[in-house]
Amino acid sequence: MENDPLEPVSKSPQEILPTIEVQHISKRFPGVMALDDVSLQFFPGEVHAVVGENGAGKSTLMKIMSGAYIPDSGDIYLGGEKVTFNHPQAAQLKGISIIYQEFNLLPERTVAHNIFLGREPSRFGTMDIRQMNKKARDVLKEIGVEKMISPSALASSLSVAEQQLVEIAKAISFKAKVLIMDEPTAALTYTEVGLLDDLIGRLKQKGMSVIFISHRLREVFDIAEKITVLKDGKFVKTVSKKDVAPADVVYLMVGRTLDHYFPPLGKPEDFGEVVLKIKDASNTLLQGIQFELRKGEVLGIAGLQGSGRTELAQALFGVMPFKSGSMELHGKAIAIRNPFKAIRNKMGFVTEDRKSEGIAPRQPIRDNMLLTVRAIQNLFGVLLKDGIRKSRKLVPMLGKQVDIKTDSYDREAQYLSGGNQQKVVLAKWLASDADVFIFDEPTRGIDVESKAGIHDMIRELTKRGIAVLMISSELPEIIGMSDRILVMADHKVAGELPAKSSENEIMLMATGHSNAVIQNAASSGKE
Amino acid sequence: MTTATVTANGFRRVLRSIHIPPVYFFLILIFIAGGLLDQVFADGQIFSNPAIMLNIVVRSVALGIVAVGQSLVIIGASIDLSVAYTISITAVMSSYIMVGKTENVPMAILGVFGIGALIGLANGLIITKLHVNPFIATLGTSLIVKGIINASFSNYTGSVPKSFEYFGYGKIGPIPVSIFILVIIVMGGWFLLARTKFGSHLYGVGGNSEVARLSGVRTDRVLIIAHVICSMTAVLAGLFLVSQMRSGAPWVGPNGVYDLNSIATTVIGGTALAGGKGGVWGTLGGVLIFGVLETVFNQLGVNPYIKTFLQGAIIVLAVASYTIRSKKEAA
Numbered sequence: 001m002e003n004d005p006l007e008p009v010s011k012s013p014q015e016i017l018p019t020i021e022v023q024h025i026s027k028r029f030p031g032v033m034a035l036d037d038v039s040l041q042f043f044p045g046e047v048h049a050v051v052g053e054n055g056a057g058k059s060t061l062m063k064i065m066s067g068a069y070i071p072d073s074g075d076i077y078l079g080g081e082k083v084t085f086n087h088p089q090a091a092q093l094k095g096i097s098i099i100y101q102e103f104n105l106l107p108e109r110t111v112a113h114n115i116f117l118g119r120e121p122s123r124f125g126t127m128d129i130r131q132m133n134k135k136a137r138d139v140l141k142e143i144g145v146e147k148m149i150s151p152s153a154l155a156s157s158l159s160v161a162e163q164q165l166v167e168i169a170k171a172i173s174f175k176a177k178v179l180i181m182d183e184p185t186a187a188l189t190y191t192e193v194g195l196l197d198d199l200i201g202r203l204k205q206k207g208m209s210v211i212f213i214s215h216r217l218r219e220v221f222d223i224a225e226k227i228t229v230l231k232d233g234k235f236v237k238t239v240s241k242k243d244v245a246p247a248d249v250v251y252l253m254v255g256r257t258l259d260h261y262f263p264p265l266g267k268p269e270d271f272g273e274v275v276l277k278i279k280d281a282s283n284t285l286l287q288g289i290q291f292e293l294r295k296g297e298v299l300g301i302a303g304l305q306g307s308g309r310t311e312l313a314q315a316l317f318g319v320m321p322f323k324s325g326s327m328e329l330h331g332k333a334i335a336i337r338n339p340f341k342a343i344r345n346k347m348g349f350v351t352e353d354r355k356s357e358g359i360a361p362r363q364p365i366r367d368n369m370l371l372t373v374r375a376i377q378n379l380f381g382v383l384l385k386d387g388i389r390k391s392r393k394l395v396p397m398l399g400k401q402v403d404i405k406t407d408s409y410d411r412e413a414q415y416l417s418g419g420n421q422q423k424v425v426l427a428k429w430l431a432s433d434a435d436v437f438i439f440d441e442p443t444r445g446i447d448v449e450s451k452a453g454i455h456d457m458i459r460e461l462t463k464r465g466i467a468v469l470m471i472s473s474e475l476p477e478i479i480g481m482s483d484r485i486l487v488m489a490d491h492k493v494a495g496e497l498p499a500k501s502s503e504n505e506i507m508l509m510a511t512g513h514s515n516a517v518i519q520n521a522a523s524s525g526k527e
Numbered sequence: 528m529t530t531a532t533v534t535a536n537g538f539r540r541v542l543r544s545i546h547i548p549p550v551y552f553f554l555i556l557i558f559i560a561g562g563l564l565d566q567v568f569a570d571g572q573i574f575s576n577p578a579i580m581l582n583i584v585v586r587s588v589a590l591g592i593v594a595v596g597q598s599l600v601i602i603g604a605s606i607d608l609s610v611a612y613t614i615s616i617t618a619v620m621s622s623y624i625m626v627g628k629t630e631n632v633p634m635a636i637l638g639v640f641g642i643g644a645l646i647g648l649a650n651g652l653i654i655t656k657l658h659v660n661p662f663i664a665t666l667g668t669s670l671i672v673k674g675i676i677n678a679s680f681s682n683y684t685g686s687v688p689k690s691f692e693y694f695g696y697g698k699i700g701p702i703p704v705s706i707f708i709l710v711i712i713v714m715g716g717w718f719l720l721a722r723t724k725f726g727s728h729l730y731g732v733g734g735n736s737e738v739a740r741l742s743g744v745r746t747d748r749v750l751i752i753a754h755v756i757c758s759m760t761a762v763l764a765g766l767f768l769v770s771q772m773r774s775g776a777p778w779v780g781p782n783g784v785y786d787l788n789s790i791a792t793t794v795i796g797g798t799a800l801a802g803g804k805g806g807v808w809g810t811l812g813g814v815l816i817f818g819v820l821e822t823v824f825n826q827l828g829v830n831p832y833i834k835t836f837l838q839g840a841i842i843v844l845a846v847a848s849y850t851i852r853s854k855k856e857a858a
Contacts (some may be wrong), residue, residue: 106730107734108799117728120727125723
């Protein structure tokens with residue numbers, strides 16, 4: 001840790017001036033107290049994680065610290081001096097940079113344009129593009145990725161991880177003293193997370209305060225030194241990593257231990273006949289796919305980013321259909337050429353990208369739930385009186401089944417938390433009577449408690465005789481949920497593993513070489 | 528790798544580095560097709576007479592000028608439906624003030640640019656501060672301006688002095704002044720978009736307004752400025768038209784369908800209606816396509832309704848081809 005040069009190193013952090021401090025911050029949104037009298041300090045050269053369930057107020061706090069929201073009450077101190085931010089730019093100028101959860105790049109602009117958006121270098125009143133590219137290269141060099149990313153590349157041509165790095169470069173370029181990252185690792189693979197680790201280490205060395213929000217506790221423990229827990233908008237506790245175990249933190253977040261994290265796996269007598277059988281199926285993105293899915297089981301699909309996991313789901317559901325090979329549903333040969341046909345054949349697809357593919361954000365919860373039913377029934381029939389009466393009963397019933405927390409089903413779906421939105425998507429497919437469910441990253445970006453709820457629900461589905469195919473990049477989830485595990489590598493099925501296989505076994509198969517040293521293997525195990 | 532492929536790749540790289548918008552492919556295709564038809568069915572002047580070629584551009588001047596402004600607001604994910612009546616009010620007001628006297632010209636020009644700035648400012652403020660959808664906001668101002676014109680003028684009003692006609696009919700050497708003006712406006716539009724902070728911010732606002740705001744861009748201000756510039760281009764187009772017509776008529780804007788045509792040519796040029804992507808060179812290509820169509824149909828002397836039909840087909844074809852292309856790239 002690098003201390004203020006004027007201070008003796010032996011002093012405890014309490015005597016060092018915090019880089020940034022919030023005192024008694026409160027913020028109310030319509031119907032909810034997002035933050036309630038929260039006070040926190042962040043010190044230079046320190047990596048500080050803020051954890052809590054969705055709705056705990058983490059993101060709101062970060063947005064207040066970065067000037068995107070104005071608090072109802074409370075103060076912000078920067079290096080001991082009271083500040084007020086009424087625009088994100090004001091915070092940036094004071095050295096506070098934030099990287100938001102959603103990607104914040106303009107896809108059609110170059111890396112350099114993205115990094116310097118809003119403060120492009122100019123000369124004689126015109127933008128100096130050469131200078132901008134040069135400065136962008138310098139910033140990329142500062143974080144050690146100048147060989148990976150060209151300043152003149154379009155943002156849309158970069159991978160998700162590279163885009164994340166550009167965002168960090170952008171944040172650094174503000175001469176930031178405080179770097180706030182909201183879920184920086186949510187979209188990254190394990191190796192990419194490693195890259196981020198190194199980077200954060202280097203920023204720390206420079207005396208920067210790094211604050212980050214994450215749902216992945218393992219990363220919190222890998223990266224952070226201090227962990228602050230928020231719950232329901234209130235401050236719970238700040239702990240040092242070395243004093244606690246992950247289970248303690250989860251306990252602080254949700255008030256229960258990790259043991260209940262995953263529901264018990266299915267028993268052999270739970271599994272029924274083969275529902276879905278794929279043989280030698282290929283399309284432009286997949287080769288020779290072959291597997292069987294049984295009634296009542298969860299078949300986990302593991303694999304690295306780009307191995308074809310999501311493409312498999314899309315092929316099965318007819319989004320990018322198979323071009324060759326055979327597919328049998330309930331023993332009958334079938335070709336699913338489009339999603340409509342998949343739905344007609346009682347398949348349900350809970351997509352990875354909730355926001356753009358799962359829910360209609362401005363539609364009420366009610367209509368979201370009924371979307372699929374209405375799509376496959378007579379176009380006008382459902383809207384007749386009878387249909388409306390039926391839907392009046394159906395919606396609360398579904399809501400209860402999936403346990404959506406809302407005061408009204410007429411509320412627009414966009415106001416629900418991520419976990420509750422996912423439940424709406426689930427309800428949508430339940431309404432359509434689907435008996436084959438495909439989940440693509442069912443709990444990405446969802447807090448621990450809702451996660452457990454969704455896992456319980458997936459298991460509940462299998463007890464009703466539904467066959468579940470679950471794609472996930474989180475190995476603990478794959479291991480905790482799957483009755484069998486299919487591992488994908490290089491657009492093919494690399495092999496099948498039994499329930500409770502270790503992360504090591506899965507990673508070996510996914511990477512395709514047997515003596516690979518698996519990162520994080522030591523710290524893994526059942527979370 | 529053979530030398531041929533190396534050169535081909537090099538050539539492609541050069542092409543890509545200068546970013547020729549794909550619309551020019553359509554333009555050349557339509558020009559050749561039109562010229563061939565002209566060879567077969569008419570006097571073949573499209574290919575042989577340079578004056579006709581110049582005329583294609585001259586025809587495109589008014590639309591080209593407005594379309595540059597329209598491109599700016601569309602890149603900012605906005606739209607301006609009020610340009611047609613801004614052109615009309617410019618035409619009638621300027622010739623009303625000039626009444627054929629050269630000494631009144633500066634006052635007239637100042638007056639109409641003032642009016643234009645006011646309309647653009649109103650558009651921008653209504654969209655950014657009152658949060659009215661741009662389509663509705665500019666439709667509203669358009670109707671307001673239309674009402675004012677119809678209440679005050681019903682026919683040709685005033686006239687422009689001989690000196691002012693230079694704008695519409697003058698020549699520098701063999702080339703009409705108006706072509707220079709079009710080129711200057713397009714270059715100006717390009718410069719604004721590609722070489723100024725304003726342009727960069729406008730792409731940001733159009734691409735993702737929230738991202739731009741969080742990056743410190745004063746998004747409202749940027750969009751308001753874009754709308755003011757757009758209305759100014761409409762004023763300039765109106766001045767050009769009135770100098771050609773010699774007297775302002777209230778129907779000049781809507782008769783030329785400058786609102787929808789400027790949007791159409793912008794979109795044909797490859798600017799995304801959703802904003803954040805595109806440029807004025809593409810728009811110029813779109814405008815020239817309309818100019819070529821007009822000239823070809825004039826030459827052939829066939830039913831002008833077919834021209835409208837073709838314009839519609841080209842809009843659909845061009846935009847569909849861009850979407851398919853970008854999908855392929857994505858896959």
